[in-house]
Amino acid sequence: MLKVTKASTISGSITVPGDKSISHRAVMFSSLAEGKTVISGFLPGADCLSTISCFKKMGVNIEQNGDQVVVESGGLDQLEEPHEVLDVGNSGTTIRLISGILSGLPFHSTLVGDESIAKRPMKRVVTPLRQMGAKIDGRQGGEYTPLSIRGGQLQGIEYHSSVASAQVKSAILLAGLRAEGTTTVYEPHLSRDHTERMLSSFGVEVQSFLGGVSIRGGQLLVQPKQIQVPGDISSAAFFLAAAAMIPGGSLTIKNVGINPTRTGMIDVLREMGADLELKQERVWNGEPVADLVVRYSALKGIEIGGAIIPRLIDEIPIIAVLATQAEGRTIIKDAEELKVKETNRIDAMVSELRKMGAKIEATEDGMIIEGGAKMYGAECISYGDHRIAMAMAIAGIVSEGETIIQGDDAIYVSFPGFDDTLKQILK
Numbered sequence: 001m002l003k004v005t006k007a008s009t010i011s012g013s014i015t016v017p018g019d020k021s022i023s024h025r026a027v028m029f030s031s032l033a034e035g036k037t038v039i040s041g042f043l044p045g046a047d048c049l050s051t052i053s054c055f056k057k058m059g060v061n062i063e064q065n066g067d068q069v070v071v072e073s074g075g076l077d078q079l080e081e082p083h084e085v086l087d088v089g090n091s092g093t094t095i096r097l098i099s100g101i102l103s104g105l106p107f108h109s110t111l112v113g114d115e116s117i118a119k120r121p122m123k124r125v126v127t128p129l130r131q132m133g134a135k136i137d138g139r140q141g142g143e144y145t146p147l148s149i150r151g152g153q154l155q156g157i158e159y160h161s162s163v164a165s166a167q168v169k170s171a172i173l174l175a176g177l178r179a180e181g182t183t184t185v186y187e188p189h190l191s192r193d194h195t196e197r198m199l200s201s202f203g204v205e206v207q208s209f210l211g212g213v214s215i216r217g218g219q220l221l222v223q224p225k226q227i228q229v230p231g232d233i234s235s236a237a238f239f240l241a242a243a244a245m246i247p248g249g250s251l252t253i254k255n256v257g258i259n260p261t262r263t264g265m266i267d268v269l270r271e272m273g274a275d276l277e278l279k280q281e282r283v284w285n286g287e288p289v290a291d292l293v294v295r296y297s298a299l300k301g302i303e304i305g306g307a308i309i310p311r312l313i314d315e316i317p318i319i320a321v322l323a324t325q326a327e328g329r330t331i332i333k334d335a336e337e338l339k340v341k342e343t344n345r346i347d348a349m350v351s352e353l354r355k356m357g358a359k360i361e362a363t364e365d366g367m368i369i370e371g372g373a374k375m376y377g378a379e380c381i382s383y384g385d386h387r388i389a390m391a392m393a394i395a396g397i398v399s400e401g402e403t404i405i406q407g408d409d410a411i412y413v414s415f416p417g418f419d420d421t422l423k424q425i426l427k
């Protein structure tokens with residue numbers, strides 16, 4: 001249980017843990033390359049630890065010590081048939097990306113996860129992977145876990161994904177690495193491109209073009225020896241929002257990844273009127289990084305939809321909180337993907353923010369928030385979803401009285417140390 005009370009203001013200089021998407025990929029791709037890779041700035045959260053555990057079960061030697069990870073592998077061809085079930089825990093990224101990798105390997109494996117994973121749709125990866133030649137079975141025709149995969153000879157495909165999902169795109173590209181010919185994925189809007197960037201840094205040729213990306217099969221990964229993971233902008237988002245909406249707020253967050261496919265939150269903050277600066281811009285392993293400086297200023301409601309949605313998909317719970325503190329109406333649309341995350345994030349945010357007095361309603365594909373309502377502390381639940389737990393903790397610091405968040409242990413999925421960082425900046 002996490003307890004928070006109204007903050008008089010927040011200030012300071014902090015860092016946030018490593019980017020979750022990049023940490024998963026760093027472990028996966030290092031496991032596919034022959035030799036030793038040292039990863040620093042790794043996110044030691046539950047989701048990325050699940051990825052490590054799956055690759056260990058396929059014979060990869062991985063030592064993890066806090067945010068330092070050393071991966072020693074014989075390469076893709078040396079991965080072994082796992083004796084045990086591969087457990088992805090709560091991690092959608094792990095199950096979807098690993099399905100793409102397993103599809104090209106000549107053995108059988110079974111994938112399971114927790115009760116949230118058991119409700120998340122898998123056909124979005126199973127369908128294209130089957131088209132490429134993988135034999136995949138699962139509950140309800142392959143829509144739900146447990147999934148059972150027998151990989152082998154694959155054929156490249158041209159796939160038009162109906163969702164802008166980096167997990168779908170990455171699963172197909174990773175299978176494409178082992179397929180005959182070229183594999184092309186088209187997506188309705190550009191989703192995060194960490195797979196493309198990191199594969200390039202492993203010497204793989206990936207062709208990105210407007211609307212899609214192609215990969216030629218049979219290419220080997222050559223490990224870059226060192227990978228430095230930037231701070232996660234999705235974790236930084238909670239504190240950026242807090243500083244932007246609390247009078248007198250002023251905060252620096254150092255070493256944050258600012259890959260343009262992830263910076264929708266920065267665009268939203270600026271459009272709402274926040275005072276935000278990027279400093280010390282630089283590049284780590286093909287990923288842009290900066291220090292973010294944010295200060296309080298009056299915010300106004302805006303409309304959010306279309307191509308920006310995949311660029312801020314995980315930030316929508318905290319954007320909903322931000323909107324409660326802005327003047328006027330915020331409309332979030334085209335975000336139906338929120339219904340198939342760790343929980344239905346539209347329903348969860350509407351229900352929890354309403355308990356605190358916010359004026360918020362759910363729509364088919366998002367939510368509408370009327371800013372300016374007075375908010376009061378309440379007893380909230382996380383629905384086992386890390387982002388809901390953190391969003392409600394930040395809602396608690398702008399509300400009168402005390403807020404209790406039940407199920408805050410979910411935060412460990414993506415942000416170990418959230419509580420301490422929050423305490424550090426609360427004044």
Ligand SMILES: O=C(O)C1=C[C@@H](OP(=O)(O)O)[C@@H](O)[C@H](O)C1
Pocket residue numbers: 020021022092093164165166167168170191192313314337
């Ligand atoms: O590829 C990734 O690392 C991720 C992609 C996104 O999911 P979708 O691909 O389902 O949109 C995001 O929500 C998730 O937190 C991480």
Ligand SMILES: C=C(OP(=O)(O)O)C(=O)O
Pocket residue numbers: 020047090091092093094314341342387414
């Ligand atoms: C949706 C998320 O992650 P995943 O899909 O990997 O479970 C998230 O971190 O918000």
